[in-house]
Amino acid sequence: MDPQPQAGKASLQRSRALPQPGEGPPPAPRLGAVGWVRQNLFSTWYNGVLTVVCVWLLYAAGTRVLAWVFATAQWTVVRVNLRLFLAGRYPQDQTWRIWAVVLFVAGLGVASWAAWNAARRHPAAAWFRRRLPLAWFLSFPVVVWLVRGGAGLPVVDTSLWSGLLLTLLLAVVGIVGSFPLGILLALGRRSSLPAVRALSILYIETVRGVPLITILFMAQVMFPVFMPEGVRPDRVLRAMAGLVLFTSAYMAENVRGGLQAVPRGQVEAAMALGLKSHLVVLLIVLPQALRAVIPAIVGQFISLFKDTSLVAIVGLSDLTGIARSILAQPQFLGRYAEVYLFVALVYWIFSYSMSLASRRLERQLGVGER
């Protein structure tokens, strides 16, 4: 994939004595830069034509994009509204709470990373690493408290949650909620109790059969109809519930794939040791099943993250909702390209980070190594 360093290594090795058998790295193919280009880009006449056409297209498109980004585009709309994009209508004088959340989560992230890497050497780090899931779990109510207020902080009504803040909150709640629910549904689908199995299948197949937008509408419109007079869970909460319910059905199918990948012998070996069945699931089956489907699960999270943009249609001001209201500002009418490019960039940064994190995690846990 990345032949440049290889080519470099090859030319380095040329000047060295041949390595003795059984010592040193395997010899790299001996290709210079010119050789590499010839082999990979111009090996046949049609490959050569393809290369030339592609380079020309890249050049033509690239220069135009760059010219637009740096000359034509007027980024004032983003600069002026940056706070609106990120924190939405969250009260100005309470912005520090959002910074506190960012700092808190970043701090916990750095601490986790350090503990993960130092666990081999320091007992304290190992101790913390074992409690990482608990720490993250407990961090959740802290974040909610900081954003929502109460218990000493002024309450910020959820109708003021908007922008990237709302997008992230929806995504995090969706992920944190759908993950355990999905695992339970997956286990339910494989349960030996027929009623549990039937209910799980019914739920999963029903939810997977309808578009997310209908679930969000139902959560907003139908839900209040079923509730007694006066009980009106707020709109953000209802959207969160809709996202959790929707994603957990897909999560369940992902997890089920992982469960099926765990060989029967694993369960038998665990049972033969005298482990009770819930421990067999918890200690042996789930860890292996979840490891096997990390890519699928992270993919699900990423698509959930982007799907949160649908809440704009039911009247919440997430990042895309805010984008629309910014486009309605008289001085920025028609600045679609700038606004949506910026919004896309923000989505991409978060999605790609999740993707990177997942790959790291896979490597750490050695998926596919065995």
Add this chain to the structure above:
Amino acid sequence: MQRVASPPDGPIADKKPDEVPGRKPMIVAENVHKWFGGFHVLRGISLTVHLGEVVVIMGPSGSGKSTFIRTVNALEDYHRGRIVVDGIELTHDLKNIEAVRSEVGMVFQQFNLFPHLTALQNVTLAPVWVRRWPRKRAEQVAMELLERVGIPEQAHKYPGQLSGGQQQRVAIARALAMQPKMMLFDEPTSALDPEMIKEVLDVMRNLAASGMTMVVVSHEVGFAREVADRIVLMDSGVLVEEGTPTEFFQNPKEERTRRFLAQIL
């Protein structure tokens, strides 16, 4: 270290007769039948294994050896007959099937180590979660066991980083960590390369010499000759012949046994 063939010296009068070593029945199977759908796998198996005894089960592929050995720790159920393990009858409504299993160690042909745990964690898992030992003590015992099977230096490796022979020795240590009263081996060396078979058989030899009650499904003739107290031949779900190694190999009574021996010797 000595086998328990003869009763120990000294007064044994105050012991109940079935507690005399070599006498106490650890596994009693009486006329056990089992069907897989319409297929009659076990057709009336009766076998008693006493404390400290090593019984080797031989027989052609598909004769039901694995199925039988798996009924002994209830990994398979059976439809007729009776199986009593260490005084506890295995029934459908047995409440604490786990309690029986934790007294019976099992070693599988395919090792079945837990790939997401290190060798040490594989061995400590059951003591910590079933016996509720403190982690420190479990790890200490596990290290002793890994030393006993000859691979203490591999304690922190994952199964995927070990050779087949090493994996199977970890699997034996894992079963021993529960301090079982008896051990079941289902073809423990058939998935191994020839040079690794010996290291596993050596561990099993030592285990037998320490007085462990063992039921071993195996076609290792040398091992059976040397270690077994009794050898049984199983064919098409019945026990065809049963005898000491000398009787079994030198002087088989049944024609079926002679044919089987002609194939493997």
